[in-house]
Amino acid sequence: MAVTELKAATAPRTVAILGSTGSIGCSTIDLLKRNRAAFRVEALTAHRNVALLAEQARELQVRLAVVADPERYKDLKAALSGSGIEVAAGAQAVVAAAARPVDWVMSAIVGAAGLEPTLAAVRHGAVVALANKETLVCAGDLVMEEVRRHGATLLPVDSEHNAIFQVFDFERPERVERIILTASGGPFREASKAFMEAATPEQAVAHPNWSMGAKISVDSASMMNKGLELIEASHLFPVPEARIEILVHPQSVIHSMVAYADGSVLAQLGSPDMRTPIAYSMAWPDRMGAPVEKLDLAKIATLSFQSPDMERFPALRLAREALQRGGAVPTVLNAANEVAVAGFLGRKIGFLDIARVVEETMNAEQSGTMESLSDVLETDAWARRKAQERMDLIQR
Ligand code: NDP
Numbered sequence: 001m002a003v004t005e006l007k008a009a010t011a012p013r014t015v016a017i018l019g020s021t022g023s024i025g026c027s028t029i030d031l032l033k034r035n036r037a038a039f040r041v042e043a044l045t046a047h048r049n050v051a052l053l054a055e056q057a058r059e060l061q062v063r064l065a066v067v068a069d070p071e072r073y074k075d076l077k078a079a080l081s082g083s084g085i086e087v088a089a090g091a092q093a094v095v096a097a098a099a100r101p102v103d104w105v106m107s108a109i110v111g112a113a114g115l116e117p118t119l120a121a122v123r124h125g126a127v128v129a130l131a132n133k134e135t136l137v138c139a140g141d142l143v144m145e146e147v148r149r150h151g152a153t154l155l156p157v158d159s160e161h162n163a164i165f166q167v168f169d170f171e172r173p174e175r176v177e178r179i180i181l182t183a184s185g186g187p188f189r190e191a192s193k194a195f196m197e198a199a200t201p202e203q204a205v206a207h208p209n210w211s212m213g214a215k216i217s218v219d220s221a222s223m224m225n226k227g228l229e230l231i232e233a234s235h236l237f238p239v240p241e242a243r244i245e246i247l248v249h250p251q252s253v254i255h256s257m258v259a260y261a262d263g264s265v266l267a268q269l270g271s272p273d274m275r276t277p278i279a280y281s282m283a284w285p286d287r288m289g290a291p292v293e294k295l296d297l298a299k300i301a302t303l304s305f306q307s308p309d310m311e312r313f314p315a316l317r318l319a320r321e322a323l324q325r326g327g328a329v330p331t332v333l334n335a336a337n338e339v340a341v342a343g344f345l346g347r348k349i350g351f352l353d354i355a356r357v358v359e360e361t362m363n364a365e366q367s368g369t370m371e372s373l374s375d376v377l378e379t380d381a382w383a384r385r386k387a388q389e390r391m392d393l394i395q396r
Contacts, residue, residue, distance in 0.1 A: 012040040018098055018117050019108035020044040021052045023213045024131045024157065027275050028106045029056055031282060031290065039282075043097040045109070045117070048072055054079035064088065066097045068113070095120045104282065106157075107132045110215050111338050112380055115139055119373065122152040129281035131157040133232045138334040139376045140235035154236070155281040160229055161236055162277035163255035163268035173238045180257040180265070181229055182249040183308065184209050184272075186220040189250060193312055199351040201344060209252040209272040218341045222354050223308065227319020228337075231330050234323055241323045246316060248306045253295065271295050314355040318362065328368030328379045335383035336361035343391045353394050361387045 073089035098117035105121040114132035205217040219225035279290035340357040
């Protein structure tokens with residue numbers, strides 16, 4: 001057996017990939033193809049990209065392929081005719097795919113659309129590799145409660161949380177003094193406000209270190225991504241918000257750190273390639289090889305750090321405020337951000353309008369507890385309407 005291959009257990013592990021056609025989904029499939037003997041793919045899901053979904057489904061000989069957009073059902077059916085692969089369409093079919101009793105689920109749908117499928121995977125007690133951070137931002141308490149209730153295992157895929165997971169002493173959390181979330185600073189790390197005011201979607205998605213989907217790339221440019229990660233970290237790790245710091249580290253080599261009471265600071269390092277945390281979550285608690293560039297610190301030579309600029313990146317303040325206010329506010333922040341990012345990518349609003357839309361929507365929020373899925377869905381829908389109204393008022 002090559003050192004890069006994962007040892008096949010007595011039977012292959014069954015897996016499902018939610019969002020298989022996205023950036024994380026494709027990286028997951030790349031790793032699966034290199035470890036065919038260790039996994040059997042039960043289900044793949046996508047939103048609209050039928051051509052890629054069908055290609056993946058045939059190549060991996062999956063049992064079920066689901067497209068969320070019902071209008072694409074016929075196309076998918078045609079693309080998979082004669083393959084023997086089951087085909088379904090619609091949001092509820094994605095949830096049903098997630099509910100199939102497999103060993104491991106990759107949750108890599110973008111946005112709050114991933115919430116119900118992720119909950120379905122959690123409820124059958126799977127090992128859930130969680131890339132879809134918006135799920136924890138909009139419904140963290142609910143999701144973590146369901147994880148406990150159903151004995152599911154949540155493995156963070158976000159590189160920062162994956163790093164923390166690897167160095168966090170869960171046996172002695174009281175000895176953890178701080179979590180330090182590192183941030184690349186994105187493409188506008190050094191940009192002036194005037195530049196950002198006029199920034200185009202093309203400039204915003206051009207991340208210096210990572211290759212990612214459009215939404216998370218814009219979130220990285222606004223640093224809302226780090227704000228979402230702050231909220232995500234507060235649910236995943238037993239550390240209060242005030243002791244979760246954000247540190248700009250432009251090289252994206254240290255993926256995050258945990259500081260202990262005795263002054264030790266433990267970090268996880270690696271090349272900026274999501275296949276490392278994905279491989280970690282696939283093999284956990286074992287390790288497997290990943291075809292990533294080996295880290296060469298002598299070549300990199302310099303690792304630098306700086307405090308985030310809260311003035312140029314108001315999303316950081318908004319996310320911390322949402323976490324402190326709690327209740328419905330993180331759900332509102334997430335939904336408003338999704339609407340505003342889509343508006344920016346559609347050239348309806350400017351880059352700096354994203355944070356303005358989020359702030360105004362958050363300020364319109366009166367109160368609200370998030371006790372059930374319907375509370376979350378209602379708040380999410382309300383925030384989307386409010387954010388859309390605010391966006392409509394902005395003249396470009
Ligand atoms: P992409 O936009 O590249 O892919 C998103 C995936 O979700 C696609 O498969 C897409 O299908 C599917 N999808 C989109 N909307 C829906 C919907 N309404 N219902 C069902 N499926 C849907 O995103 P990324 O892979 O970049 O990100 C996925 C998640 O992982 C995000 O939450 C992101 O924050 C997180 N993440 C991503 C990282 C990265 O490096 N990319 C790093 C860390 C976290 P289709 O292709 O058909 O549109």
